[in-house]
Every structure is written in C-alpha cells, then in structure tokens.
Amino acid sequence: MENLNSYLIVSAILFSIGTIGVLTRKNAIVIFMCIELMLNAVNLTFVALSRHLGNLDGQIFVFFVMTVAAAEAAVGLALMIAFYNNKESIDVEDINIMKW
Amino acid sequence: MDMITIPAVNMTPILPEIFLSVLAMALLLINVFIPSGQKSYLGYISFVGVVAAGVLVGAGWGAPVESFSGSVVQDNFATFFKIIFLLSAGLAILISDQYMEREGCNHGELYPLILFTVVGMMLMAAGTDLMTIFLGLEVMSVALYVLAGFNRANLKSNEAGLKYFLLGSFSTGFLLYGMALTYGATGTTRIAKIAAIVGQMTVPSANIMLVAGMLLMLTGFAFKVAAAPFHMWTPDVYEGAPTPMTAFMSAGPKAAGFAALLRIFLVALPTLQVEWSQLLWVLAVLTMTVGNITALRQDNIKRMLAYSSIAHAGYALVGFAAGNGTGAAGILFYMLSYTFMNIGAFAVIILIGKKGEANGTVMDFAGLGFKQPALAVAMSVFLFSLAGIPPTAGFIGKFYLFSSAVQKGYIWLAVIGVLNSAASVYYYLRVMVYMYMKEPTEDFEWTRITPPIALSLLISVAGTLIPGIVPSVILQFAEQAVKLI
Numbered sequence: 328m329e330n331l332n333s334y335l336i337v338s339a340i341l342f343s344i345g346t347i348g349v350l351t352r353k354n355a356i357v358i359f360m361c362i363e364l365m366l367n368a369v370n371l372t373f374v375a376l377s378r379h380l381g382n383l384d385g386q387i388f389v390f391f392v393m394t395v396a397a398a399e400a401a402v403g404l405a406l407m408i409a410f411y412n413n414k415e416s417i418d419v420e421d422i423n424i425m426k427w
Numbered sequence: 428m429d430m431i432t433i434p435a436v437n438m439t440p441i442l443p444e445i446f447l448s449v450l451a452m453a454l455l456l457i458n459v460f461i462p463s464g465q466k467s468y469l470g471y472i473s474f475v476g477v478v479a480a481g482v483l484v485g486a487g488w489g490a491p492v493e494s495f496s497g498s499v500v501q502d503n504f505a506t507f508f509k510i511i512f513l514l515s516a517g518l519a520i521l522i523s524d525q526y527m528e529r530e531g532c533n534h535g536e537l538y539p540l541i542l543f544t545v546v547g548m549m550l551m552a553a554g555t556d557l558m559t560i561f562l563g564l565e566v567m568s569v570a571l572y573v574l575a576g577f578n579r580a581n582l583k584s585n586e587a588g589l590k591y592f593l594l595g596s597f598s599t600g601f602l603l604y605g606m607a608l609t610y611g612a613t614g615t616t617r618i619a620k621i622a623a624i625v626g627q628m629t630v631p632s633a634n635i636m637l638v639a640g641m642l643l644m645l646t647g648f649a650f651k652v653a654a655a656p657f658h659m660w661t662p663d664v665y666e667g668a669p670t671p672m673t674a675f676m677s678a679g680p681k682a683a684g685f686a687a688l689l690r691i692f693l694v695a696l697p698t699l700q701v702e703w704s705q706l707l708w709v710l711a712v713l714t715m716t717v718g719n720i721t722a723l724r725q726d727n728i729k730r731m732l733a734y735s736s737i738a739h740a741g742y743a744l745v746g747f748a749a750g751n752g753t754g755a756a757g758i759l760f761y762m763l764s765y766t767f768m769n770i771g772a773f774a775v776i777i778l779i780g781k782k783g784e785a786n787g788t789v790m791d792f793a794g795l796g797f798k799q800p801a802l803a804v805a806m807s808v809f810l811f812s813l814a815g816i817p818p819t820a821g822f823i824g825k826f827y828l829f830s831s832a833v834q835k836g837y838i839w840l841a842v843i844g845v846l847n848s849a850a851s852v853y854y855y856l857r858v859m860v861y862m863y864m865k866e867p868t869e870d871f872e873w874t875r876i877t878p879p880i881a882l883s884l885l886i887s888v889a890g891t892l893i894p895g896i897v898p899s900v901i902l903q904f905a906e907q908a909v910k911l912i
Contacts, residue, residue: 365600376611410585
C-alpha cells in the first residue's frame with residue numbers, strides 16, 4: 328500500500344509541474360511538452376493503479392493514451408508550423424490578434 | 428499449441444461509425460484525383476454518406492444492443508444524439524462549399540475531417556466505458572483542431588487552431604486524470620460496473636479518490652462544452668475558425684460533450700448526485716451570466732454568437748443540475764433545436780460575409796430586410812429561437828429545462844435562467860433592428876445563394892419552427908431516449 332501511495336504522489340507532482348508549466352511558459356512547443364508531461368503523469372497513475380488492483384484495464388488505457396498523444400503531437404506541430412509561416416513566431420504572447 | 432479464441436463480436440452498434448470511417452478514408456483517396464476547383468463533389472458524396480449513416484442509425488431506434496463486452500452500446504439515448512451529430516455535420520457540409528470557395532481554401536480534406544469528427548462524437552455518445560468515451564472524444568478533438576485552423580493562409584484561423592489545440596489538450600489532461608482516479612477508486616472503467624461499485628459504498632462522498640476523479644472529469648468536460656469559468660477559448664476559436672466550422676463546432680461537439688457528461692454522471696455516479704448537482708448549479712449560473720453579459724457588448728457577430736453559445740451551454744446545464752428525467756430530456760431536445768437555429772444563423776452570416784472574413788459585424792446586417800427579405804425572415808426565425816420567443820423550438824427547450832429545475836426545487840436557478848434569457852433578447856434583437864430599421868449601406872451587393880446553402884436554410888427554418896409548433900413528437904422521442912439512462 329505504501330508503494331502505491333508513493334507512485335500516486337509522484338504522478339500527482341508530475342501532473343502539477345505540467346499544469347504549472349502550461350500556465351507559465353510562453354513558447355508553444357514548451358507548453359505542449361508540459362501537456363505531454365501531464366498525460367504521462369496520468370499514465371503513471373494508471374499503471375500504478377492497475378498493478379495495485381491486479382487488473383489490466385489501466386494498462387490497456389495507457390496504450391490508448393500514448394496513441395492519442397502521438398496523434399495530437401502530429402496535429403499540434405502542424406498547426407504550430409502553419410502559425411509560424413504566417414507570424415514567424417510561436418510565442419504565445421504573439422497569439423493575440425483576437426481579444427475581447 | 429492452443430489457439431487463441433476470438434470471441435464473436437456483434438458489429439451492429441458501430442455499423443454507422445464503420446461506414447463513415449471507411450467513407451472518409453475513401454474520400455481522402457478520391458480527393459487526389461479530383462482537380463482543385465471541383466472539390467465540391469466530395470461535399471456532395473459526403474452529404475449522401477451522412478444521410479445514409481442517418482438511415483443506419485435510425486434503424487437502430489428501439490432495439491438496444493450491447494457489444495464489445497459492454498463497452499459500446501446502441502440504445503435510444505445514443506441514437507438520439509447520433510442523429511443530432513449527423514444533422515450538424517450534414518448542415519455544416521451544405522454551408523461549407525460556398526464559403527470555402529470564396530475564401531480560397533476549398534481543400535478536399537475538409538469533408539473527410541468532418542466525417543471523422545462525427546465518428547468520434549458518435550463513439551462518445553455510444554460509449555459505455557471510460558476508454559471508449561475518451562477515444563471518441565479524442566478522435567473528435569484532433570479532427571476539430573485541424574478544422575479550426577483549416578484556412579492555413581489566414582492568421583486568425585491559425586490562431587484559432589493553435590489556441591484550440593493547446594487549451595483542448597490541456598483540458599484532456601484533466602479529464603484523463605479524473606478517469607484514472609475514478610478507475611483507481613472503483614477498479615473498473617465500465618460505466619455500469621462503476622455505478623454498481625459506487626452504489627455499494629456506504630458513504631461514496633467520503634472516498635477522496637472518487638470525488639477528486641469526479642471533479643477532474645467535470646472540469647475536463649466543462650472545457651469541452653464551454654462552461655464558465657472554462658470558456659476562455661471559445662470566443663477566440665469561434666471567431667477565428669472558418670465560419671461553417673464555427674457553426675459545426677458550436678452544435679455537434681457541444682452536444683457530444685453533454686452526451687458523455689449525462690452518461691457518466693447520471694449512469695455511473697447517480698449516488699453522488701447531491702454533490703455534483705450543487706456544483707452544476709453554480710456552474711450553470713456562472714455560464715449563463717458570463718455568456719450573456721459579455722455577448723451584450725460584442726459587435727463582431729461571430730464573437731457575439733460565441734458568447735451566446737456559452738450562455739446556451741448554461742441553459743443546458745440548468746437541466747443537468749436538475750438531473751431528473753425532464754432535465755435530461757430537455758437537454759436532448761435543446762441540443763437538437765440548437766443545432767438547427769445556430770447553424771441556420773451561421774449560414775446567414777456566411778451569405779452576408781465577403782472575401783477575407785469581411786462584413787462580419789452586426790452593422791453589416793443594416794437594411795437586409797429591404798434588400799433580401801427572405802434571408803432576413805430566416806435570420807429572424809433563428810434569432811427569435813435563440814432568444815427563446817414562442818413559437819420556436821428555442822422557447823420549448825428553455826421552458827422544459829427551466830421547469831425541470833423548478834420540479835427539483837431549484838426555484839432560484841430557474842429565475843436566474845429566465846432573467847438571463849430576458850437579457851439575451853437585447854443582443855439578438857439588436858441584429859433585427861439593424862436588419863429592419865436601418866438604411867442599407869451604399870455598396871450593398873446582392874448575395875448569391877447557392878442551392879446547397881438554400882437547402883440548409885430551409886432545413887434549419889423547418890427544424891426551428893416545427894418542433895416549436897408541435898413539440899410533442901420530438902419530446903416523446905427525447906423522453907424515450909433518456910428512459911434507458
């Protein structure tokens with residue numbers, strides 16, 4: 328049980344680091360890396376819980392998360408390239424032509 | 428050596444999804460052989476495909492089937508939502524052609540992407556396992572990110588795509604973490620099993636892991652349905668995305684978010700209803716108020732409708748906070764009528780607009796009532812319905828949602844809802860004032876209405892008026908649909 332708790336704490340810390348990174352970083356690619364960190368923190372949670380509960384659902388879930396993260400990376404980097412072509416920057420402070 | 432036995436799988440529940448996926452992939456291949464300038468044919472094919480999928484989906488009404496050992500289901504609830512998704516996709520395809528031609532980005536990939544989005548949404552509504560719902564959500568989202576940034580050469584569209592991508596995947600992180608914790612608390616990802624296990628807990632609200640999981644899932648879905656305070660991406664993405672895609676995004680994916688929310692919260696976590704309905708009470712009030720108050724001061728019509736769509740998510744959350752049969756049926760009815768009235772309004776915006784997204788303010792509607800009376804009448808119907816004035820579908824939907832709150836004893840929630848609805852009349856009628864009481868500008872040009880967009884306007888007007896005049900037919904369907912959950 329102690330083992331499970333330490334895994335859960337590590338993944339909660341990783342998730343928080345990712346969240347803080349998304350909120351404070353300025354470069355779109357670094358933000359995306361922080362999002363990946365959040366997803367991998369979730370993966371760690373799933374694997375730890377799966378091991379603890381003794382059923383494989385959590386590990387299967389992790390495969391889907393990894394696949395989806397790869398698809399997201401492809402689409403996200405393509406969007407960043409399209410933005411860079413027009414604006415020559417991927418700094419989120421430059422994503423600013425629309426404001427209320 | 429023992430052979431691995433593969434269990435027999437009943438494919439019926441996902442037949443429409445398979446059909447649409449195959450069609451989308453085929454269209455991607457066909458696209459290569461069609462010269463640019465004739466990409467509209469792909470639109471016609473995909474429209475026919477969407478109608479065919481609608482027939483396949485409709486055939487499953489009243490015949491519940493469970494498949495893939497209970498992770499996908501074909502029930503009336505899923506069928507009703509699938510019809511909404513297909514309607515939104517069909518209407519979006521009809522209004523895309525003229526706009527994309529004008530903006531010079533009629534790339535053939537548009538139509539397959541719309542179809543993939545629909546497949547994702549359908550899996551979200553049909554999924555009865557957190558895994559299936561997550562996969563559906565991602566299939567939908569990844570395709571939507573591309574659709575928001577579809578006009579590659581336009582900086583606004585780039586921005587919309589990038590913003591949607593960053594904030595969308597950020598919210599996915601929260602949703603997933605919520606699913607992981609729910610799995611940890613219950614030991615399963617199957618919704619029916621979660622319900623059984625949570626039902627056996629003596630005090631489910633004392634299980635911190637479960638409550639944290641529920642809160643994180645609620646956050647994730649609140650992002651997807653654009654509920655305040657998680658709505659910040661909506662106005663920018665809706666303003667920047669190509670107009671037909673904005674119309675599509677505000678109807679289909681929002682309904683899909685509600686489908687998954689209803690399925691998870693009403694089926695898997697009804698034992699925690701006391702806790703989540705209080706949260707949703709606050710969320711609904713915030714969402715309605717923020718959406719309506721900010722919409723009051725918008726001049727850009729797409730941005731105004733973006734804030735209005737936030738407000739409409741708030742009205743739907745009223746029914747969700749009530750969490751009873753009437754509320755759930757109200758959400759289904761409202762999502763269906765919102766699809767018609769909102770996509771119809773965006774179709775008119777497309778016709779008013781000029782190349783390069785010009786003519787996109789409320790002021791550009793000046794004198795439309797004199798120059799193009801038919802178009803102005805159609806727009807008036809949509810605006811009346813959005814404002815919730817009888818005899819339109821919008822009125823019946825709101826009536827149902829607010830009365831569900833009253834039934835549950837949330838009198839104040841209903842009062843705040845009605846007050847909000849009254850405030851919203853101001854900005855909807857402002858457009859009508861411009862249409863009928865202001866002189867048209869000098870350089871008014873007669874807009875060419877192509878047959879597809881005319882068809883979409885006809886369908887939308889019919890879909891807005893008929894349920895408003897004879898609501899009982901569709902309400903019966905909606906009530907049958909929520910009986911299963």
